[in-house]
Amino acid sequence: MDLDELFPNKPGDPLALVAKQDLDPLSIDELHARIAILTSEIERVQAKIDAAVNFRASADAIFKQ
DSSP: OOHHHHSOOOTTOHHHHHHHSOOTTOOHHHHHHHHHHHHHHHHHHHHHHHHHHHHHHHHHHHHTO
């Protein structure tokens, strides 16, 4: 059995759709707006990662005492 059959990609995965989108029809202003939105999303995800790491470190510190 193929692993792709066991764990298929999520249908309509937004990240996959963004990566596949044709950029040719977009204007320079639209491309700049896209970069701004993607940069904002990267910052949001990084903040979530940082919060998770900090939470984990706090929990580890409590339980190691």
